[in-house]
Every structure is written in C-alpha cells, then in structure tokens.
Amino acid sequence: MNSLWTVMSFTMRTKLRNKAFLITTLVLAILLVVVGNLPTLLNKLESDKATKVGYVQGNHDELIQGLTVYYAKQEKPEVALVASNSEESLKTKLDDGDIKGYVTFEDNAAVGFPDVVYHAKSSLGSSTAQSLTLGLQVVKNDLVVKGLGLTPEQEALLNAPVTVKQEQVRFTNEAGKTPEEEGTAIGMTYIMIILLFMAVMITGQLIATEITAEKSSRVMEIIVTSVSPLKQMFGKILGTFVVGVTQMAILVSALVLNLVQQHNIDALKDMGVDLGAVDPKLIVFAVFFYLTGFFLYATLFAAVGSIVSRTEDLGQAILPITMLTLAGFYIAIFGLSHPEHAFIRICSFIPFFAPFLMFLRIGLTEPPVWEIALSIGILLAAIVLIGWLSAKIYRTGVLMYGKRPSFKELFKAMKAYKV
Known part of the structure; x- marks a missing residue:
C-alpha cells in the first residue's frame, strides 16, 4: 500500500508542477470565465434596432401599409421599412450600408397576390427574408378576410392565435418537467x-x-x-x-x-x-x-x-x-x-x-x-x-x-x- 501511495503522490507532484499543465488549466479557466458570462454578453451584443428594408414608393402601397402595421404591433420590431423613389436609389443605399436590403413586387394574377423578391448583398439564409415572409402572409390573410366581408367578431375568431403548451409526460407520481427544467x-x-x-x-x-x-x-x-x-x-x-x-x-x-x-x-x-x-x-x-x-x-x-x-x-x-x-x-x-x-x-x-x-x-x-x-x-x-x-x-x-x-x-x- 505504501508503494501504491508513493506512485500516486509522485504522479500527482509531477503533473501539478508541470508548466504546460498549469498554463493549460489557466487558459481553459479564462475561457470558461468568458463562457460563464456569455449569456450577458450575448444580451448586450443583441441589437434592438430593426433591420432597415427599402421599397419603391407608390408600388403596392397597400401591402407596405399592412407590413408597417404588422411590425408596429411587435414589442421589438424586426424590420423598419424605408421608402425610396426608385430601385436604383435603393441599390445606392444598399451599397452605402444605409439599408440591409430591399423588396420588389411582381404581379401574379394566378394567385391574386404579387410575388415578392428580397434583394440583399447575400442570398444565403436570411432571418429578414423569413420575417418578411411571415409578415406578408399575415397581410395576405387580412386582405382575403376583408374581401369575404366577415364581421369583426368573425375576423377576431379567425385571427385568434392557437396556443400549444409543452409538458413532459412522467409515468410516476412526480410532475413532468417544465420547459425551463x-x-x-x-x-x-x-x-x-x-x-x-x-x-x-x-x-x-x-x-x-x-x-x-x-x-x-x-x-x-x-x-x-x-x-x-x-x-x-x-x-x-x-x-x-x-x-x-x-x-x-x-x-x-x-x-x-x-x-x-x-x-x-x-x-x-x-x-x-x-x-x-x-x-x-x-x-x-x-x-x-x-x-x-x-x-x-x-x-x-x-x-x-x-x-x-x-x-x-x-x-x-x-x-x-x-x-x-x-x-x-x-x-x-x-x-x-x-x-x-x-x-x-x-x-x-x-x-x-x-x-x-x-x-x-x-x-x-x-x-x-x-x-x-x-x-x-x-x-x-x-x-x-x-x-x-x-x-x-x-x-x-x-x-x-x-x-x-x-x-x-x-x-x-x-x-x-x-x-
């Protein structure tokens, strides 16, 4: 048993005195300090400013007005619409960094709603494009509902959100875990x-x-x-x-x-x-x-x-x-x-x-x-x-x-x- 302890203590002393081990531990500890404060850092880095998206004034103003109302209802609006006189001026603003992108509309008689194109410096997956898609879907639904001549009560019933709560099923007497848990x-x-x-x-x-x-x-x-x-x-x-x-x-x-x-x-x-x-x-x-x-x-x-x-x-x-x-x-x-x-x-x-x-x-x-x-x-x-x-x-x-x-x-x- 004494020899076992001797080997243990020798191994421990060798490792704990090793400069590489100490430096590695210190570096990892510093990195974890940063990781531990990452939630706060992410909150501070998260921008509350809405993404500026341009459009040509006088082109499908009804849709633009509907989008403006949609984003105004959000606690933290994701998009701020910026008017311009022409697509050329929108390209200039995009190049100067005044806007992140702009939208154009192309009539589509087959579906009764224009096709929308979001122009940006990168065409890869954009959260702004997804946000515009959701907003325009809401605008389209509102326009269709108004065309049907429904009463305000019927409109409210149709637009009432569906709530789905999540709860873990437990097969014991214990309660299921909440989403936070x-x-x-x-x-x-x-x-x-x-x-x-x-x-x-x-x-x-x-x-x-x-x-x-x-x-x-x-x-x-x-x-x-x-x-x-x-x-x-x-x-x-x-x-x-x-x-x-x-x-x-x-x-x-x-x-x-x-x-x-x-x-x-x-x-x-x-x-x-x-x-x-x-x-x-x-x-x-x-x-x-x-x-x-x-x-x-x-x-x-x-x-x-x-x-x-x-x-x-x-x-x-x-x-x-x-x-x-x-x-x-x-x-x-x-x-x-x-x-x-x-x-x-x-x-x-x-x-x-x-x-x-x-x-x-x-x-x-x-x-x-x-x-x-x-x-x-x-x-x-x-x-x-x-x-x-x-x-x-x-x-x-x-x-x-x-x-x-x-x-x-x-x-x-x-x-x-x-x-």
Whole structure:
C-alpha cells in the first residue's frame, strides 16, 4: 500500500508542477470565465434596432401599409421599412450600408397576390427574408378576410392565435418537467458530455504517454524492481485521476461562479434556462458516470501504453480507444435532439458509450429503472473485467521491448502471469 501511495503522490507532484499543465488549466479557466458570462454578453451584443428594408414608393402601397402595421404591433420590431423613389436609389443605399436590403413586387394574377423578391448583398439564409415572409402572409390573410366581408367578431375568431403548451409526460407520481427544467437539463447534459470527453482524452493520454516514456527511457526497468507492475498501473491511474479531478474542479468552479452571478441568471432565464431547476439526482448521476467513464477508459489507455516501447508509436496504438471515445461523444451529440431514438437506447447499454448515453437519457427522458440498473450493472462489470485484463496486459507489456507484440505473443506472455 505504501508503494501504491508513493506512485500516486509522485504522479500527482509531477503533473501539478508541470508548466504546460498549469498554463493549460489557466487558459481553459479564462475561457470558461468568458463562457460563464456569455449569456450577458450575448444580451448586450443583441441589437434592438430593426433591420432597415427599402421599397419603391407608390408600388403596392397597400401591402407596405399592412407590413408597417404588422411590425408596429411587435414589442421589438424586426424590420423598419424605408421608402425610396426608385430601385436604383435603393441599390445606392444598399451599397452605402444605409439599408440591409430591399423588396420588389411582381404581379401574379394566378394567385391574386404579387410575388415578392428580397434583394440583399447575400442570398444565403436570411432571418429578414423569413420575417418578411411571415409578415406578408399575415397581410395576405387580412386582405382575403376583408374581401369575404366577415364581421369583426368573425375576423377576431379567425385571427385568434392557437396556443400549444409543452409538458413532459412522467409515468410516476412526480410532475413532468417544465420547459425551463428541460432547458436546464439539456444544458447540464451537454456540459457533462463535454467534461467527460475532455477528461478521457486529456488524462487518458497523459497516462499512456507517461508509461510509454518510462519504457522508452528504460526507467521502467528500475521501477519494477521496487514497485510491482500492478501497483504502478493503479498508482498512475489514481494519481492522474486526482490531478484530473482537481483540474476539472477548477474549471467547473470558474464556470459556475460566473453563471450564478445575478446578471447571468437573468440572461439565462430570458433564454429559458433556470439554474435553480437543476435536479439533485441529475448531479449524482453526473458524478457517477464521470467516475465510471474515467476509470473504464483510463485502464485501457494504461494497458495500451504499456505495450508501446516508443512514444512515436503511441498515437497509432491508442487510435482505437480514441475512436471509441469520439464515437460515444458524437452519438451523444446526436442524442441531444433524439434522446428516445432506438439507436440511442441500444447504445446506452454498451459500456464504452453508457457514461455518455445513459446519463443523457436520464437527463432528457425518463428511462425505466430496470434499464438504468442494467446499464450501470453492465458498466461496472465491464470496468472490473477490463481492469483485470488491462492489469495482465500491463504486467506483461512493461517488460516487452522492441516492436509492438502481436496478439498471439501478448496472449502467450499473459498466460504466464496471474493477476
């Protein structure tokens, strides 16, 4: 046990004194401070000024008047209409930056309503064009209704908006999540997925790199005479884990301390996110899946690092693990908008993807208790099995030099050792 602690403490001191590690942590913390204040920054950068759109005066003035009334009813008008004498003068204003675009009308007797063209410097997807489309649709409906000679009561009934409220169905006695709670859950799930991905990629590669560097410098031959290979492996994993958790604690604190500022809380509420609506059970699951995901991948990185003799070959050796991590991350990103998809449900039982996907399902949906228990059981069993297998590989690999051993050579060597 003393030797295990010695390896842990040495790994921790080495990492915490590393200038690159400290600089990286500082830079990431500064970036997260900016991210934590992003809601307020976005609110301040959001322009309340309406987009100026030109039109030729005297051309379909009835439609222009209807659009003017439509935008006047908005709390924050999206468009401000600017009159001009000709299309040439509109082009000049567009070139000078006085307007963002202008509209022209072409009569269409077949539909009884003119075709409208929005001219701008870029024809790519424009929110202004979409806003004009909605506004003109309202104007067209008003003109058709007036032509039918309906009473004011009938017009009011026809134009009354239809309200559709969203509510999550819960199959327990608990109430369904409100839109604010769902928005908060999505945000927390997204952050958890990114943190787990960062932890696996950064700390896992640190473990593999350190082990390979010790082998390539022949320091490993000295270490194994005083510390058993198994204590080396788990000491490095636990030491790197403590360092990784410390780094994550600093980064999460930098983010949370800024998000809980009142100006950011108000800005988030405007976006439909309420930090006070975070479910405590979701935090517990976040910590659990973070820990299990880290140890699952850390043992794999340690095992692969032990069979590589040169650091130049490490990138190729850990590529399969990196691809597994990327697959879990991108499937989870897909699952944010499709949490009930059959593919997501199936993958949530695969141990390499479970830390990402089962947490996502818990955060965004209501999976049955037996599915959660089954996924966690498979994940814990996989950690034990992969940990045992990685220990055998590590014990064998740290003393095998030269070219990377084949699976047959590795298997024969592993049979000689018992773990």
